[in-house]
Amino acid sequence: MKFKRIVFSVLLVFFFMFSIPVFAQDVVTNEKAKITIGYAPFGMLETSVAKVKQFHKKYLPNVEVEWFFGLYSPHLVNNWIAGKLDVSYLGDMPAIMLQSKVKNTRWVSNGVSPRGEVLAIFVNNNSKAKTLKDLEGKSLATGIGSAQHRMIEAIMKKENIKFNLVNQSPEVALSNLEAGKVDAFGYWPPYIEMVKYKKVGRAIMADAVKYEPEVNATWPLVVSEAFNKKNPKIVEGLVRADIDLHKYIQANLDEASQIVFKELGEKIPLPVIKASLASYRYHDSIDKDAIQTVQMSVDFMKSKGYIKEGFDPAAWADPSYVNKILSGKK
Amino acid sequence: MDSRTYCVSGITFERPSAFARTFSIKNLLKVISIGSLFVIWTLLVHFKVYRFGFLPGPAEVLVWGIEWVQNKVFWIDLVFTFARVWVGVVAACLIAIPMGLMIGWNKIFADFTFPMVEILRPIPGIAYIPVAIMFLPWEEASTAFICFIGAFFPIIINTIIGVKSIDQSYFRAAQCLGSTPRQIFWHVVVPGSLPYISSGAALGMGIGWMASVAGEMISGQYGLGYRIWESYTLIRYPLIVVGMIVIGVLGLASSSFIRYVTKRVVPWRKDMTESLDESITKK
Numbered sequence: 001m002k003f004k005r006i007v008f009s010v011l012l013v014f015f016f017m018f019s020i021p022v023f024a025q026d027v028v029t030n031e032k033a034k035i036t037i038g039y040a041p042f043g044m045l046e047t048s049v050a051k052v053k054q055f056h057k058k059y060l061p062n063v064e065v066e067w068f069f070g071l072y073s074p075h076l077v078n079n080w081i082a083g084k085l086d087v088s089y090l091g092d093m094p095a096i097m098l099q100s101k102v103k104n105t106r107w108v109s110n111g112v113s114p115r116g117e118v119l120a121i122f123v124n125n126n127s128k129a130k131t132l133k134d135l136e137g138k139s140l141a142t143g144i145g146s147a148q149h150r151m152i153e154a155i156m157k158k159e160n161i162k163f164n165l166v167n168q169s170p171e172v173a174l175s176n177l178e179a180g181k182v183d184a185f186g187y188w189p190p191y192i193e194m195v196k197y198k199k200v201g202r203a204i205m206a207d208a209v210k211y212e213p214e215v216n217a218t219w220p221l222v223v224s225e226a227f228n229k230k231n232p233k234i235v236e237g238l239v240r241a242d243i244d245l246h247k248y249i250q251a252n253l254d255e256a257s258q259i260v261f262k263e264l265g266e267k268i269p270l271p272v273i274k275a276s277l278a279s280y281r282y283h284d285s286i287d288k289d290a291i292q293t294v295q296m297s298v299d300f301m302k303s304k305g306y307i308k309e310g311f312d313p314a315a316w317a318d319p320s321y322v323n324k325i326l327s328g329k330k
Numbered sequence: 331m332d333s334r335t336y337c338v339s340g341i342t343f344e345r346p347s348a349f350a351r352t353f354s355i356k357n358l359l360k361v362i363s364i365g366s367l368f369v370i371w372t373l374l375v376h377f378k379v380y381r382f383g384f385l386p387g388p389a390e391v392l393v394w395g396i397e398w399v400q401n402k403v404f405w406i407d408l409v410f411t412f413a414r415v416w417v418g419v420v421a422a423c424l425i426a427i428p429m430g431l432m433i434g435w436n437k438i439f440a441d442f443t444f445p446m447v448e449i450l451r452p453i454p455g456i457a458y459i460p461v462a463i464m465f466l467p468w469e470e471a472s473t474a475f476i477c478f479i480g481a482f483f484p485i486i487i488n489t490i491i492g493v494k495s496i497d498q499s500y501f502r503a504a505q506c507l508g509s510t511p512r513q514i515f516w517h518v519v520v521p522g523s524l525p526y527i528s529s530g531a532a533l534g535m536g537i538g539w540m541a542s543v544a545g546e547m548i549s550g551q552y553g554l555g556y557r558i559w560e561s562y563t564l565i566r567y568p569l570i571v572v573g574m575i576v577i578g579v580l581g582l583a584s585s586s587f588i589r590y591v592t593k594r595v596v597p598w599r600k601d602m603t604e605s606l607d608e609s610i611t612k613k
Contacts, residue, residue, distance in 0.1 A: 077565060083384070168548070
């Protein structure tokens with residue numbers, strides 16, 4: 001009996017001796033800091049999960065994160081310019097606008113990589129339109145300067161359809177679609193699923209997969225250059241947390257949906273959230289494909305006059321963290 | 331007496347020339363006042379006082395303004411907003427003035443309708459956006475409705491106060507002279523409350539312009555308020571300021587027009603209907 005107890009104690013000591021370094025090796029830095037991360041959960045649902053699950057704690061145990069809420073990315077961009085943010089999840093177009101204006105941000109991780117599934121075009125239930133061609137000369141509501149705006153323009157150009165762009169917030173456009181005041185509606189998740197769920201419109205283009213790669217986008221995690229230089233370990237921890245977030249959502253869609261549902265105050269129906277999260281795609285590496293996608297967005301913004309100066313996405317990107325993490329280096 | 335002179339209590343005064351009137355001390359002070367605003371603005375932005383460094387300076391705003399004015403879109407924006415605000419405010423006048431007169435004059439009507447007005451009054455125009463979209467059949471009507479809501483309440487409240495402030499002796503005198511209620515309404519209530527109605531309309535016009543930014547969030551294509559909102563999402567701060575200035579100037583011009591018209595219609599209460607700046611700077 002005594003012998004068994006001794007063996008058990010020795011094993012326990014060995015377990016702790018070996019397990020502590022195993023746990024500890026996840027920690028990127030022990031430095032203490034308080035940082036603020038911008039997020040717009042109604043546009044980027046996955047950021048709610050990041051907030052609740054706090055994946056960064058594993059890598060940055062002493063970093064306290066305050067989450068800065070924005071209804072949409074442009075609100076975060078404006079707050080960034082006002083000096084209230086150094087780290088933020090953003091839609092690609094707002095991120096490009098920000099970089100074009102302040103010229104001191106770095107793209108360190110891909111928050112979400114929207115593909116063709118994150119765009120659908122709807123018409124009013126009573127509309128006679130059956131195909132995209134029927135939208136010739138009609139009004140189509142979307143968010144001006146959004147990734148979906150670029151996607152819609154790319155599709156319409158390809159199909160040689162001239163349409164009338166109406167810039168509205170998705171909530172307003174949803175009411176207008178229902179009231180039949182706009183002919184068509186093309187927004188991002190969760191509003192795509194919301195239209196289906198509430199049955200306020202009929203899809204004439206259920207997704208835009210066949211238009212890839214023109215309809216691809218990437219919603220980056222952006223940090224300021226100064227923050228990046230001063231806190232590389234913290235940035236690395238955040239990028240690791242972002243990659244963990246992607247893995248978690250892909251593996252636990254139901255649980256992630258529940259988190260988002262609760263985090264958004266149960267304002268968006270659970271099936272809508274689940275379908276929306278399922279439509280997201282994640283592309284961890286900042287590779288040639290991702291850079292080309294951002295280049296398309298930069299060119300679009302410049303051609304529309306939304307930014308005065310373009311820039312080189314390859315120079316804007318800092319893939320060092322992602323490359324290091326994906327190559328398995330510590 | 332010729333056109334260059336005027337007479338008060340038998341004394342003839344010489345009328346100042348147009349040049350003297352234009353370059354009077356009063357006007358000079360007004361110009362200096364507006365100029366100072368721009369100087370202060372420039373200095374605050376240039377020296378980045380507090381958080382002014384984040385804002386565009388007057389020079390940058392001017393450059394954007396010149397560029398925008400030369401663009402056809404500016405004029406389309408202007409016409410759209412002007413029409414929406416005026417339609418909204420005129421509709422508000424057409425409903426609020428008769429309603430306010432009736433509330434002020436008739437107690438039964440007041441007891442029946444005024445609580446409704448008081449419940450609806452604190453609701454901000456922006457909260458009416460979903461209602462406006464669903465309730466009104468045309469998009470333009472929805473946008474004008476937000477301006478209507480903004481203008482309606484100051485006009486009705488001023489009209490009610492206008493009726494309530496009429497000297498009771500006028501009513502008694504009219505009754506002694508055998509006037510019917512209808513005659514009292516048209517010859518005492520309406521003219522007696524006109525100065526307040528005018529002030530309410532001018533106030534309503536100002537608020538109508540303020541509401542245009544919220545209203546044009548629905549419009550999605552044109553309008554000064556829409557352009558301000560769009561500029562916010564596209565991070566074009568100078569254009570936001572240009573839009574603000576244009577709305578301010580047009581709002582001032584619209585309110586001034588109402589006061590000018592009322593001064594002609596109600597000359598006996600000129601002191602009440604003349605512009606605020608004249609009232610507070612008058613000796």
